[in-house]
Amino acid sequence: MQRVSSVDQSSTKMRMTIYQTVHSDLVKLADIDPALSPAAHFAALYTQCMLLFTKILSTRNWLTPSSLSLQQSGALKSNVDQLLKHTFRLRHAFTNLSPAEEASIRNLRVRTLALQLVYVVHGSTGSALGLCDNFLEHTEALHRYLTDEKLSADSFLEAVFAELSQLEEPRPGAVARILQPLLLTYPVPALGPITNPAQVHMCSAEIIEPQPDSETIHKLSAGLVVGVHLDSEISHIPDPSTLRIRVAYPDHSTHLIVPPRNHLRLVSPGTYRLLTTVLISAQVSWSEACHVGLSLVLDLSDQEVLSARRHSVAKADDSATIIQLVKPVKVLVWPKSIRKGI
Structure with a gap:
């Protein structure tokens, strides 16, 4: 410097x-x-x-x-x-x-x-x-x-x-x-x-499961949900209540999921272990197996742009108040079409 x-x-x-x-x-x-x-x-x-x-x-x-x-x-x-x-x-x-x-x-x-x-x-x-x-x-x-x-x-x-x-x-x-x-x-x-x-710390995470190179196919009926096991280790997050699971779908939509508090436990000073099941939904319009991205982020939207909200200003891009902790891991989801009865 x-x-x-x-x-x-x-x-x-x-x-x-x-x-x-x-x-x-x-x-x-x-x-x-x-x-x-x-x-x-x-x-x-x-x-x-x-x-x-x-x-x-x-x-x-x-x-x-x-x-x-x-x-x-x-x-x-x-x-x-x-x-x-x-x-x-x-x-x-x-x-x-x-x-x-x-x-x-x-x-x-x-x-x-x-x-x-x-x-x-x-x-x-x-x-x-x-x-x-x-x-x-x-x-x-x-x-x-x-x-x-x-x-x-x-x-x-x-x-x-x-x-x-x-x-x-x-x-x-x-x-x-x-x-x-x-x-x-x-x-x-x-x-x-x-x-x-x-002594400087940087918040980060490691996804242990699912594995990034996993060939497991998660099958479900279109319009329903399938559970994906998530095992991860998170380090040096200032406030555990801001932790979110980010699900990125093939249509570019994203969902932030608040993990259950009892699924996150402190294993050592500054380090947490998250063991949970992520529910992934599939749209009826899907017809082929597609990758869905799972990652961990901090959602700090409540800590910024408070004045903008008070004045009802157009909301800024959510990504501006999201801190990504780990690169997304892709899981393969295959929605099977619903068979109609005769």
């Missing part, structure tokens, strides 16, 4: 090249050193966010999406969506961080919400009131956290705090006008040295 901290005055192209190189090196470190893997993933994700910020802010006419080509507009929206998901994961998937490291990711999240607000105010005709209040709530929470931990705000946050304190009524347009020049003036600071890299 030392290379990243020294590129503030470099050209945009040079900064992006360095961010990509550092990100690649950290991903390799995570793969070869299990003890440092969580910390390396944490730093890699932070660096990826720095790269996305640079891409977005260096896009010509990013504040007027209507003037961009269809391809440019799509790429810009994709980068903003990715940034929101990455900072959400940074905020919730890693634990045992120092107060300074926690402040860094909260700062990055606030910057991302600021960028989202500016982007939506300039590029959409819909209401941004919920997004604005959500940004203000995160900003106030970060201000309290820095005060409680006796930490200093960086130049961006100091400017934000000062400007917001002078607003009589923080309407979305007024707040966006304040944030726009600040985002361009103060680049995202590099992540400082991680205090105890071997």
Whole structure:
């Protein structure tokens, strides 16, 4: 990360090249050193966010999406969506961080919400009131956290705090006008040295059964359900009540299932074992054997975008508040058509 901290005055192209190189090196470190893997993933994700910020802010006419080509507009929206998901994961998937490291990711999240607000105010005709209040709530929470931990705000946050304190009524347009020049003036600071890299935890899971290479076919009558045994181990989840089983069907629909509480047990500090049966349904329209994906996720939708809900703003993509713990395991489901009686 030392290379990243020294590129503030470099050209945009040079900064992006360095961010990509550092990100690649950290991903390799995570793969070869299990003890440092969580910390390396944490730093890699932070660096990826720095790269996305640079891409977005260096896009010509990013504040007027209507003037961009269809391809440019799509790429810009994709980068903003990715940034929101990455900072959400940074905020919730890693634990045992120092107060300074926690402040860094909260700062990055606030910057991302600021960028989202500016982007939506300039590029959409819909209401941004919920997004604005959500940004203000995160900003106030970060201000309290820095005060409680006796930490200093960086130049961006100091400017934000000062400007917001002078607003009589923080309407979305007024707040966006304040944030726009600040985002361009103060680049995202590099992540400082991680205090105890071997102590950082990242939530994860391993599905023991069903096996990913299993050829077992689960047969059922169309319109009914079949039970699939699920055996898994989950590590370092902050709140077990947010654990969900995600079922992805061939028609691209997904269901989140809350596992029964007594099917999840603590086997060691920070580690849980889930033994349960997942009920999978098959639509009448299915006629052939199809793969259904099973995975484990954290559903944190109740912890984010509270203001947006209060103002009845159009709901954001659910995936923005879902943290995937393990890659889906595919099970083969064969719905047999119902024979009609004579």
